[in-house]
Amino acid sequence: MTGKNDDATVNIAVVGATGLVGSAVLEHLSDSEIPTGQVYALASDNSEAEFVDFSKRSLSVHPVSEFDFKQVQLCFFCVPAEVAAEYLPAATKAGCYCIDFSTCSRLDDKVPLIVSGVNEKDLQELDGRIVASPDSSIVHLAQILAPLKELGVIERVNATMMRAVSEMGRKGIDELSQQSIALFNLKPIKHEHFLAQIAFNVLPHVCHAQANNQLIDDLQSELAKVMHDAALLLNTSLISAPVFYGHSMMLQLEFSQDVDVARVTHLLATDSDLHCTNKQINRPDSVSDAVNQKGVYLGCVRQDTTWQNGINLWAVADNIHQGAAINGVQIGEILVKSYL
Ligand SMILES: NC(=O)c1ccc[n+]([C@@H]2O[C@H](COP(=O)([O-])OP(=O)(O)OC[C@H]3O[C@@H](n4cnc5c(N)ncnc54)[C@H](OP(=O)(O)O)[C@@H]3O)[C@@H](O)[C@H]2O)c1
Known part of the structure; x- marks a missing residue:
């Protein structure tokens, strides 16, 4: 001490x-x-x-x-x-x-x-x-993948990440607020930190327009480092969503062998960092359900009908707190x- x-x-x-x-x-x-x-x-x-x-x-x-x-x-x-x-x-x-x-x-x-x-x-x-x-999406993703390791090798993760404006810090919050107020008052929209209007809009991340996508490469490297798996591939699409807080992901996980959706759901449901319950059958958790909450909220766990070794799922979590x-x-x- x-x-x-x-x-x-x-x-x-x-x-x-x-x-x-x-x-x-x-x-x-x-x-x-x-x-x-x-x-x-x-x-x-x-x-x-x-x-x-x-x-x-x-x-x-x-x-x-x-x-x-x-x-x-x-x-x-x-x-x-x-x-x-x-x-x-x-x-x-x-x-x-x-x-x-x-x-x-x-x-x-x-x-x-x-x-x-x-x-x-x-x-x-x-x-x-x-x-x-x-990165907070990597924190969320690693927490989802960790309990699934016992099912065998996860070869590839396809992740469409919809990220809250607060990923940019206070300036992201300010830009979405100011644009929303301007829209309601029929005033012109100014954008400074986003590529275009973010209020009531959805934008692909600026990095996807660049030839060398360092951010995407870094996310892949961060996940590999945390998971101790240099062969794990992460195919990411980043989207800026017009929400203040909370990141969402639609995930497709590709295993090296056949996986049973019931076993996947059981492993996710029994992990202490994850919330994966049957209450979501009628309404999966929305991103606002996860804001200011601990843990990663999962739902829509289902077999990929086009790929027998594939599982699809939905995940939401707070980027500032949980991430x-x-x-x-x-x-x-x-x-x-x-x-x-
Ligand atoms: N937002 C997220 O979802 C998230 C998630 C994971 C990791 N991170 C990382 O966490 C860090 C902080 O992000 P944030 O979202 O909290 O950003 P933020 O809301 O913009 O806050 C930035 C903080 O940095 C301080 N700062 C800026 N320039 C400074 C300088 N030259 N000297 C001293 N302090 C300075 C600011 O102080 P002033 O108020 O005095 O300017 C403020 O306290 C970033 O590296 C970000 O990448 C963010």
Whole structure:
């Protein structure tokens, strides 16, 4: 317990505390098993003098640029990748364990990429002080695939991912809000962060228009790293949906052998991170059913009628909570229990 305070509490910094992921981390930290000491809310210089909520009180926000990381033992990086890249070295040099939600370290060989409940054993090989959390759709997908591993090899996953505007952070929320208000007031629509109007519209992701699709390649690499399966293929189509929160996926799973749909449903229904119940027969869970909820909600599990080794299913889950903050705080709990 070398890094803990004398009273065994842990001092924590949340970098990006004013953002969507950062505020969700603060929310889940207060319910976690981490014995929190001082909690520091950090953000850009623009947010100085702002306040954020933590455990029924307000924390004043400080600029990360002036922060001394020696004051904390655990740090959550809920900032864009370039900001994480700027401040992670100072944090690790100060001896702090860091959980990075950005793309900055996810595919670094020296950094474990962890989905709690799937591959937290990889933390045993932790060499440095950074642990990464994957893209939220990959968190959801890994949690679905993990219990199905006992059925044999999953060769390929075809995933049509419909992603909430909050995947872009607060600017995505603002753009959908402003466009919706403009539409209701018969005003012209402005788009800045999306390719076109997103309100009351559905857009293929900008990456599909590019020749070298780095984002799609990275999603495949993230899934392979978490699942320890370099041969697992992920064929992804990304769609921006006009919803504020919650990602949806229509999945087609291709196994190397015949699979029984009843067995698949049983394995999914008995996993603690998943909700797969018969109540969905009349109405599968919609994305709004999963918002602010824990777990991944599954339905429409059915045989692929065109491919005997194929199973199709529908999945919805919260991108900010289940896809990021809950995973990060669970990683933090393991680090505090076993490493600090
Ligand atoms: N949104 C998702 O669904 C999701 C899911 C998984 C992972 N992630 C990752 O999590 C990270 C945060 O995403 P988010 O959705 O929470 O974004 P967000 O709502 O836009 O929040 C970004 C946070 O970063 C801070 N920040 C930006 N530039 C900064 C700078 N130069 N110095 C210090 N702080 C700075 C912002 O502070 P100010 O308020 O002061 O600008 C804000 O607190 C990103 O790397 C994202 O890729 C997001």
